[in-house]
Amino acid sequence: MQAETSEILGENHVTGVRFKDGLKIPADLVVMAVGIRPNIELAKKTGLYCERGIIVNDTLQTYDPRIYAVGECVQHRNKQYGLVAPLFEQAKVCANHLANLGYSLYQGSVTSTKLKVTGIDLFSAGDFRGNENTDELVFQDPSQGIYKKLVIEDNRIKGAVLYGDTLDGAWYFQLMRDSVDISGQRDRLLFGQAHLGNSGHGETNAQQRGEERMTA
Ligand SMILES: Cc1cc2nc3c(=O)[nH]c(=O)nc-3n(C[C@H](O)[C@H](O)[C@H](O)COP(=O)(O)OP(=O)(O)OC[C@H]3O[C@@H](n4cnc5c(N)ncnc54)[C@H](O)[C@@H]3O)c2cc1C
CATH class of the missing domain: 3.30.390.30 (FAD/NAD-linked reductase, C-terminal dimerisation domain)
Structure with a gap:
């Protein structure tokens, strides 16, 4: 929305919101739906190519081949992640390349x-x-x-x-x-x-499968 909140107005109850450009909107309820913004100042200062995040390829390598990046700060295939699970997947691939094994690729995460x-x-x-x-x-x-x-x-x-x-x-x-x-x-x-009953389990139900596992 190109708007930046500068102040929530009101003494005991909220009465409105003021934005950086001075615009005031009356309100008796404020809902904050906040996203994440990567902290990439350091990368930018060093001259690394960044868009919304530090751009990396499928090996988590940045535009400078000496530098790898993982985490919330990276942008991979035009996506950024704000949860730990994808970051663990990135770290695993990155470690593989840092250890000179070089066969693992990160292709994005389903979250x-x-x-x-x-x-x-x-x-x-x-x-x-x-x-x-x-x-x-x-x-x-x-x-x-x-x-x-x-x-x-x-x-x-x-x-x-x-x-x-x-x-x-x-x-x-x-x-x-x-x-x-x-x-x-x-x-x-x-x-x-x-x-689900008996469908979708290859003609067995969950209990039977459990029993089969125990027998095995
Ligand atoms: C309140 C909250 C709740 C969350 N809950 C969940 C959850 O339940 N499940 C989930 O999966 N994710 C959750 N997340 C998201 C998760 O915490 C982050 O996605 C994850 O921590 C990001 O890991 P990271 O290593 O990329 O960055 P960070 O964990 O932020 O680590 C970056 C590190 O770099 C350091 N740093 C920054 N700038 C510099 C600099 N210039 N020099 C040196 N060091 C620097 C910082 O101090 C920090 O230690 C939550 C986040 C928040 C804020």
């Missing part, structure tokens, strides 16, 4: 996250907005405070948003990462893993 606020169960993963090539499976139970949405493309999960009931988040995420064909489970998918 999932859970909001850690007491009383608000929220999970999201992948592309949860979708586009003209995707379908949406949606379950909504407003009186119970439950909303679930899966974004599907070519019978594969591309993204998920779960609110109120996030129990199956890890399972959807696994199906997404493994690019599992969900056509056989599509009608029950939103009810969760516990309701």
